[in-house]
Amino acid sequence: MRQDEIDITYENKTPTSKRLFARGSKLFAGGINHNVRLFKPYPFFSERATGRFIFDVDSNRYTDYWMGHWSLILGHSPKAVVRTLSEQLRKGTIYGTANGTSLELAELIQKLMPRAELLRFCSTGSEATMYAVRLARAKSHRRVIAKITGGWHGFNTTLMHSVNYPFHSPEGTGLIAEEEQFVESLPFNDLDSSLKILQSVIDDIACILLEPVLGGAGCITPDIDYLRGLQEFAHKNNILFVFDEIVTGFRLSIGGAIQKYGLQPDLFTLGKIVGGGMPIGVVCGMKEIMALADPTIETDNEIRCNIGGGTYSCNPMTMKAGLATIKYLDENKDEIYSKIDSLGAKARSGLTKIFSEANINTHVTGEGSLFLTHFLNEKVRTIKNAVDVALSDQKSLYRYHLALMALHQIFFLPGKMGAISYEHTEADVDRLLLATQAILDSGIISN
Template sequence: MGFEEVYSREVEAYKARTKRSLELYRRAVKVMPGGVCHNIRFFEPYPFYSTRGLGSRIWDADGNEYVDMWMAHFSAILGHAPREAVEAVREAAEGSLHLGTVSELQVELAELVCRAVPCAEEVRFTNTGTEAAMYAIRLARAYTRRELVVKMEGGWHGGSDTLMKAVSYPFEQPESMGLLEQKLTTIPFNNLEEAERKLEELKDRVAAIIVEPLLAAGGAIPADREFLKLLKEESEKWGSLLVFDEVITGFRLAPGGGQEYYGLKPDLAVLGKILGGGAPIGAVCGLREVMELANPLGKEKWEKTWIGGGTFSANHLTMAAGLAVLRKLTSDPGIYRWINSLGEEARAKVDSILEAHGVKARTTGAASMMLTHFPKGDYEIRSARDCHEKADKSLQKLYHLMLINRGVFFLPGHAGAFSAAHTGEDLEKLLQATEDAARHLKKAARQP
């Protein structure tokens, strides 16, 4: 039995348990491109359609229950529908859904961000991480009076033209039709030699270097500390701004995000996901002298940097949810000890189980995050390119489909993360599902 036979059997098992989702999918494709409103939410043969989530679990339209490792794009760090956030949103909604004015909740959340995030001397809230990253680059260009931006191969910073380049493999090809050409170049993640060569060549032409402390969509690959240190040194040497995209790592790796985790402070940071407590949000924060370029007071329009935020930026419900969740996270260090211990144990034991069945595996990640790769040989996975050229992505997606059929949800091909609501029993379910899947994966593996 080879890959195709194993894959076909799992697809049929999936179809048998998701008949209602198939009905919804057939309706959805008539009114939404691909039946989804975010491209990555589609997976073969069709996505299941969720009905609710509570704690570490979600349920689909057929009533199937899953241990959720996707956790709303990693944003649900306290679990689904955490009591603190639900009560805060309910109370806020009684006052207003949105006022379109400034409020005390905005001030309180901004103060909390500035206390928690090392680089944050000032902060501006936006609706999404995409917007925040776009504005961070605008600030960097305004501050340095330069245009060129350096990003990492495989780095995802949202869907705007500003940074949508070399996100998915093959990295040399455009990410989409309709994109405008940008003053943007890339370097390979975790490659010190190539990064130093490129940055020394570009010298003082660079406005910003933007990097995720953990390459999330690019494979759940943590940065080497020496790599981040090099980026900081080069940015300081040539007068560029170092930008950490912490939409995922912010309040995930530690209360102070990747900056606290690695002990390195950038000039600007982009936040999102967890910051909103489960509601839509983004934020750009950083050094006062840079952030003050967005101050609208006493300046002509050509003397300031526009960070609009949008109609619903800093809306009442998001501010309430975010404040409730961040107060919990920053006051209870036990949360990080727990979720990080789950992540560490899962990464080690998943690899051990798969290897015991003759399947080569390398589970990457840090703290509470993880993603299992299937190397084509005796390789380490240290970059987004490695995920595709040194590992078998089809086997990874098959493994995730197998987990779904056994009651554990990873969005196929993507990382997972533990929340404070996950239990030891949830971890055991993941390990048991992996044990069962491993027996069949060996038959499908195309590894030497």
């Protein structure tokens, strides 16, 4: 089956989405409100979602592995969250004043992630990483931020750097070169080269900021010694070590990557899961750094770091949804993480076996409940960083994901990693494997 035949099947199944996308294209640049959600021929429009399923406006039901940008670890609309949000809805959606639920959520995060000595809630991950950068610069009195080549931390200005291949060109217009000179990019999983780069700017580095597992860049797991090496270098040289746990927090374990890998970042950011399906970002970490954000510090004494929170920060809907989710995760952690991690392992090993038996060179990456199939070629034999992903056979990956969606009602955002929720079952993973086999049998992807 050719690409255009897959497209035609998709278009036949999604005529209403096609019409809505045409209408949306007159309203939104590119027809969408998040660049990553755009795919060809057009994205379907969703009508509702429950458990592990998402339904489009043409009544197609997809088994969802995108799961709200990997946020929904308990599935769509879990009972505990629906109940608390229905109650809160009647009591108000935003007070614009302090509320007690924020204390309960913060205390629970602190119990599970003790390095969150102080926290600040905001409404997106992009804001949280922006505040982390500002705090790191405020604490260190230095300017340079070292990030990972391909690392994605949201659309905030500072970190919109080396995100897309070839990684050394500006990430679009509107960004100022003078500002970009204060960001250095490190090759993931290559400690020697990373340390050389860090050494070259050592006098001016504020922090090393990274995702412990590269998510948006292609589900790339870390060599633990790489993370340890960066942390050691940072701490030896008074550089802040900052984890962006917006994907990995509460995903890799109840204590996130910090607990899983036994590391000690000075600051870290959370988002996605901790909002329980509502908008959130959190910047948190060591008291001596976070305390710089205390607004009672005089502004003229050169200590205070002004970070925000925003109009909707800490709103009671998000706080309730987040609290219900994290409480549920905490109370059922053994069962939840062993289930989603074993389904993730089953998906990775099952896919690896199917592709290798079909003599198609792939590397299925991931950890715990996250996974992504990379199609290898003569340039890329294994996936260890974002350059490998960019040079791998992206066309086959898109075709594979589109075929899963159009022919088998299984939804991965094309090109992006999948996340398993507590609602997914063994049978879902079996169906994914069968669908993959059927796609290979029909010759949609070949060597």
